[in-house]
Amino acid sequence: MAVAVELLLYRSYKGHDARFHWFTHFFVGAAVALLAMAVVAWRTRHPVALPMLWPLLGHLVAMAPDILFNFGMAHRRWMDVFLAHVSSHYVPGRNVTWFGVFLASLAVYLVVLDRRVSPAPVWAGK
Amino acid sequence: MTPNGAVPFSTATIRRRLALTWIGIAGSVGVLFVAALSTRSPLDDRDPAQQRPGFLDAVGHASSAPRIAPDLPRNGRKVVVFFVRPGVAGWLCSSLSTDQPLRRRADVAVVGPAATSSCTGVATVTDPAGSLARAFGMRRPRDGGPPVGYAVVDSHGLIRYRTLDPRVASALDEVETMVRATP
Numbered sequence: 001m002a003v004a005v006e007l008l009l010y011r012s013y014k015g016h017d018a019r020f021h022w023f024t025h026f027f028v029g030a031a032v033a034l035l036a037m038a039v040v041a042w043r044t045r046h047p048v049a050l051p052m053l054w055p056l057l058g059h060l061v062a063m064a065p066d067i068l069f070n071f072g073m074a075h076r077r078w079m080d081v082f083l084a085h086v087s088s089h090y091v092p093g094r095n096v097t098w099f100g101v102f103l104a105s106l107a108v109y110l111v112v113l114d115r116r117v118s119p120a121p122v123w124a125g126k
Numbered sequence: 127m128t129p130n131g132a133v134p135f136s137t138a139t140i141r142r143r144l145a146l147t148w149i150g151i152a153g154s155v156g157v158l159f160v161a162a163l164s165t166r167s168p169l170d171d172r173d174p175a176q177q178r179p180g181f182l183d184a185v186g187h188a189s190s191a192p193r194i195a196p197d198l199p200r201n202g203r204k205v206v207v208f209f210v211r212p213g214v215a216g217w218l219c220s221s222l223s224t225d226q227p228l229r230r231r232a233d234v235a236v237v238g239p240a241a242t243s244s245c246t247g248v249a250t251v252t253d254p255a256g257s258l259a260r261a262f263g264m265r266r267p268r269d270g271g272p273p274v275g276y277a278v279v280d281s282h283g284l285i286r287y288r289t290l291d292p293r294v295a296s297a298l299d300e301v302e303t304m305v306r307a308t309p
Contacts, residue, residue, distance in 0.1 A: 020174035074307035075181035
């Protein structure tokens with residue numbers, strides 16, 4: 001479901017050059033969500049519920065100004081409140097940097113699951 | 127082993143699964159990312175962050191617009207200056223001819239390296255040396271040729287927005303959004 005929604009969002013970005021923006025906001029939103037998931041998992045000692053939904057929600061927050069743009073509202077600097085929507089495009093290394101941040105955040109969450117979360121009652125079968 | 131014979135996953139197995147999860151997500155997103163990079167147009171900006179940023183004054187302070195035509199820019203009136211190549215000019219002029227809202231909001235000029243005869247109701251400027259594009263601070267596309275995109279001049283004659291946009295002829299609603307945001 002979350003993957004299908006992401007595909008729809010990807011298609012909603014008009015033009016090949018707009019995919020750059022989709023990736024920026026996906027990486028930023030998903031990274032923030034993964035770090036939040038890591039904090040929650042660390043504190044509760046359980047994996048978060050609906051783990052695919054968190055990155056999707058993070059992405060939706062990060063790309064909110066683009067939705068507004070489709071309704072005729074140009075971007076403004078204050079729209080950085082949406083997970084640095086404007087300034088996130090201008091980091092050195094551009095999306096390669098954000099890809100690295102996303103992968104690092106994913107690793108942090110998985111390490112928390114490995115080190116901190118109580119073993120789940122999962123069985124390998126007979 | 128449990129009484130019914132099931133065997134719990136070992137720590138090593140769980141760790142291996144987490145590592146495989148990371149590798150799988152990194153690989154699949156990475157492939158999509160590289161695929162998206164490879165489909166960029168030769169007319170796109172070398173720096174994608176500079177293309178269609180969607181906000182005014184993205185590249186520093188506003189600067190005065192040069193004269194485009196004898197009566198442009200006019201005091202108190204916004205101007206949209208399209209920069210085109212011959213292959214794009216006809217497409218753009220056709221789109222402009224049906225887009226009355228944009229032309230009501232701003233004066234429109236079409237600038238290209240070759241003469242553009244099919245544009246009616248807008249100022250057309252032939253600029254074979256590309257001096258106007260340079261004066262407007264238009265960026266060079268990846269192929270190093272003349273820019274395809276547009277600039278927006280506010281009602282005080284200041285350049286407030288400029289971007290490459292190879293698909294501008296099919297995205298005049300976006301141009302209108304930027305014109306509406308321009309004072």
